[in-house]
Amino acid sequence: MRKFISALVVLFAVLFVVGCFLTVGGAVSMFRPPETRLRESSILLLSLEDVIQDGEKFLKQLRKYRKEKDVKGILVQINSPGGAVGPSQEIYMELKRTREEFKKPVVVSCLGVMASGAYYAAVAADKIVVTPGCMAGSIGVIMQFANLEKLFDWAKVEQYAIKTGKYKDTGALYRGMTGEERELLQELVDDVLGQFKAAVVEGRKVRPEELDKVADGRVFTGTMAIKLGLADQVGTLDDAKKVIGELTGLGDDPQIFKPRAWDREDWRMFLFDEDESEAITSVKALAEKTLALKWRGQPLLIWPAAIGL
Numbered sequence: 635m636r637k638f639i640s641a642l643v644v645l646f647a648v649l650f651v652v653g654c655f656l657t658v659g660g661a662v663s664m665f666r667p668p669e670t671r672l673r674e675s676s677i678l679l680l681s682l683e684d685v686i687q688d689g690e691k692f693l694k695q696l697r698k699y700r701k702e703k704d705v706k707g708i709l710v711q712i713n714s715p716g717g718a719v720g721p722s723q724e725i726y727m728e729l730k731r732t733r734e735e736f737k738k739p740v741v742v743s744c745l746g747v748m749a750s751g752a753y754y755a756a757v758a759a760d761k762i763v764v765t766p767g768c769m770a771g772s773i774g775v776i777m778q779f780a781n782l783e784k785l786f787d788w789a790k791v792e793q794y795a796i797k798t799g800k801y802k803d804t805g806a807l808y809r810g811m812t813g814e815e816r817e818l819l820q821e822l823v824d825d826v827l828g829q830f831k832a833a834v835v836e837g838r839k840v841r842p843e844e845l846d847k848v849a850d851g852r853v854f855t856g857t858m859a860i861k862l863g864l865a866d867q868v869g870t871l872d873d874a875k876k877v878i879g880e881l882t883g884l885g886d887d888p889q890i891f892k893p894r895a896w897d898r899e900d901w902r903m904f905l906f907d908e909d910e911s912e913a914i915t916s917v918k919a920l921a922e923k924t925l926a927l928k929w930r931g932q933p934l935l936i937w938p939a940a941i942g943l
Contacts, residue, residue, distance in 0.1 A: 676891040677878050678705045682725065685936065686717030686751050689725045695893050700732050705891065707739040707882040708732055709874060710759065716750030716772065716936040719826055726833060729758035739881035743874035744768045744865075749853055751935030753864075754830055757837030760881060762865040763874040764856030771864055772937040773830055774851030775823040779931060782807045805931040826933050838863055853937060 678699050682692055699705050710729070716722060729740050742748070742759040749772035756762055764770055786793060786808055793808040804815045811819075831849050835842055840863045848854075848862055859865040867873070879888035 673704075674889055675704050675706050675882075675884060676889040677707050677709050677875070677882065677884065679709045679711065679890050679892040682710055682712045682714055682752060682755065684714055686714055686721050686725070686755075688718070689721040689728075692725060693728055696728055696732065699891070699893065700736050700738060705738065706884060706888075707741070707878045709878045709890070710740065710742045710756070711871060711874075712742055712744045712748045712752050712756060713746040714749070714752035715747050715938075716752045716754070717934065718751070719775070719933050719935050722751030722754045722935045723829070725755040726758045729755060730837075733758070733760065739878060741874050741878040741881065743869075743871045744770060744856070745871065747937070749937035750774065754833060754935055757834050759837075761867070761874075761877050762859075763867055763869040763877060764859060764865045765870065766855060766857045766868050768856040769853045769937070770856060770859040771848070771854045772851055773827075773834060773845075773849040775826045775830065775933050775935060776851075776938065777805075777819055777823055777931065777933050779805045779811065780807055781810050783809050823933050826935075830935065834864070840864075853939075 678696075680692060680695055696708070700708065708729070732738055733740050740759040742756040742762045744756070744762070744764045746765075746768055748756055748762075748764070748768060748770045753771055753773065793806075795803045795806065795808075797803050801815065801818060803809075804818065805811065827849070831842070831845055834840065834845055834849070844863075848864075854862065854864065856865060856868060860867065867877075869877075875888060875890065876886045879885050882888065
């Protein structure tokens with residue numbers, strides 16, 4: 635009898651767990667926005683938002699859908715202050731490849747911020763449409779460091795480094811930077827700036843000497859950017875749709891295809907975070923948002939004012 639009761643308890647426990655998973659799955663299906671299906675010639679609408687830490691989600695959708703025969707062009711809506719150098723360059727190169735290899739026009743629309751690395755990515759487009767008051771440009775590179783030597787002295791903390799070369803601890807928190815180290819890092823950011831400017835010259839067809847006058851990290855309003863040749867025309871997202879419609883031959887009101895924002899993998903990670911506690915995740919998010927920890931000492935294509943630095 636006891637074995638029978640135990641078996642019933644186990645059975646009910648299993649059914650309860652299965653029921654919970656089915657309930658959660660049903661809720662996810664209910665609230666997940668349905669994916670629009672490609673049923674006719676359409677424009678792929680993608681969003682590039684927030685700080686560019688990596689281009690994984692954006693590039694995943696771009697690479698997946700640009701191969702579809704019914705996708706005739708790409709419309710990218712940007713609202714970002716930029717971010718890491720590598721991911722910004724990767725997005726730029728893949729948008730450029732979309733135009734050159736896949737022969738599909740690309741149009742960028744900016745309603746808010748399109749600075750630094752985000753602008754780097756945008757210059758791969760055929761056309762850039764901006765609102766008059768958006769913040770665009772910030773052609774420049776930044777590396778941020780902190781010298782806590784005096785704080786360590788006050789706290790009576792001594793730090794040492796065993797290193798293989800004189801530059802191995804460049805940018806360390808526990809000491810100031812030497813003149814040689816500053817020159818080395820300045821050479822590094824200047825090289826990245828040269829890459830940035832070369833992309834702008836190629837994409838925007840501006841003269842290098844004219845670009846040199848404004849490639850000092852400053853941002854411009856949309857109307858200023860147009861006058862400088864950094865953007866093409868004033869307009870909203872609807873105006874950008876008309877531009878891409880004309881470039882693709884789909885008319886002034888083309889069919890827009892926007893992939894769903896969440897896929898099954900995203901939901902699974904959101905609901906079942908087995909790797910990190912909620913507290914650790916919150917701390918990481920705060921550190922990444924302020925760029926104080928994750929990107930200290932890395933060259934960035936970013937406009938700091940847009941994220942409160």
